[in-house]
Amino acid sequence: MEKKQKISRATMARFPIYLKALRTMGQAGKESFLSSELSEVTHIQDTTIRRDFGFLPQKETLGKRGYGYDTTHIIDALSEVLGLGLDEPIILLGVGNLGSAILKYNRWKYTVGKIVCAYDRDKNIIGERFGVEIRNIEDLESSFPKECKIAILAISEDVQSVVDRLVKLGVKGIVDFTHSHFTVPEGVEVQNVDVVVAIQELELKMKAKANEEE
Numbered sequence: 632m633e634k635k636q637k638i639s640r641a642t643m644a645r646f647p648i649y650l651k652a653l654r655t656m657g658q659a660g661k662e663s664f665l666s667s668e669l670s671e672v673t674h675i676q677d678t679t680i681r682r683d684f685g686f687l688p689q690k691e692t693l694g695k696r697g698y699g700y701d702t703t704h705i706i707d708a709l710s711e712v713l714g715l716g717l718d719e720p721i722i723l724l725g726v727g728n729l730g731s732a733i734l735k736y737n738r739w740k741y742t743v744g745k746i747v748c749a750y751d752r753d754k755n756i757i758g759e760r761f762g763v764e765i766r767n768i769e770d771l772e773s774s775f776p777k778e779c780k781i782a783i784l785a786i787s788e789d790v791q792s793v794v795d796r797l798v799k800l801g802v803k804g805i806v807d808f809t810h811s812h813f814t815v816p817e818g819v820e821v822q823n824v825d826v827v828v829a830i831q832e833l834e835l836k837m838k839a840k841a842n843e844e845e
């Protein structure tokens with residue numbers, strides 16, 4: 632029986648970068664590519680790219696000499712490993728400053744899926760922004776998009792109660808921009824995104840580097 636290779640965290644972290652670049656290249660009509668071309672776009676060494684592709688499931692991903700890799704095959708293989716589809720429906724909770732910026736960031740296409748609708752409790756915000764329908768949070772249960780498993784949290788109050796409602800509706804992954812503490816049951820993943828924490832981590836890395844050089 633074929634032994635399944637364990638994919639390292641570093642390789643898994645590079646897969647979404649390849650996927651994003653290749654979806655853009657694919658949309659531009661590029662049917663095949665060389666690892667050196669992907670390297671130029673992603674700034675990841677081509678030897679690393681070739682090694683990472685060795686972990687992908689399909690045989691076609693191995694590439695052919697002089698032709699390179701088939702763009703569609705690699706996109707499919709990356710999507711399979713990452714468990715992502717282009718049509719992944721995503722909802723956004725909270726359309727204030729941050730939520731609006733997220734909606735405005737129009738690079739969702741060809742990258743991670745699609746924000747199908749957003750929710751807010753402020754009646755003045757209900758309607759449409761950047762082509763996305765904004766619904767009243769009161770209608771969450773009655774208008775929740777079928778099959779939606781991912782929610783982005785950009786609300787500022789009552790976070791736990793909104794999270795509980797999302798979990799009940801079947802949400803399995805939460806991208807959390809709030810600075811609130813909340814809990815989720817086992818089987819639900821939370822990914823925190825925090826600019827302040829990112830700056831603190833950066834400072835620590837810079838200090839460590841400066842100490843090394845002393």
Ligand SMILES: NC(=O)c1ccc[n+]([C@@H]2O[C@H](COP(=O)([O-])OP(=O)(O)OC[C@H]3O[C@@H](n4cnc5c(N)ncnc54)[C@H](O)[C@@H]3O)[C@@H](O)[C@H]2O)c1
Binds near residue numbers: 728750756789809827
């Ligand atoms: N992670 C980061 O780096 C980062 C950066 C900025 C802000 N934030 C956090 O993101 C959140 C939003 O920040 P903002 O500046 O956009 O705030 P904001 O006040 O401009 O927007 C919040 C929006 O969420 C809505 N809302 C609040 N509670 C709600 C609820 N329970 N149900 C439905 N809608 C609700 C409000 O009506 C408002 O439209 C805050 O929690 C803030 O602390 C995080």
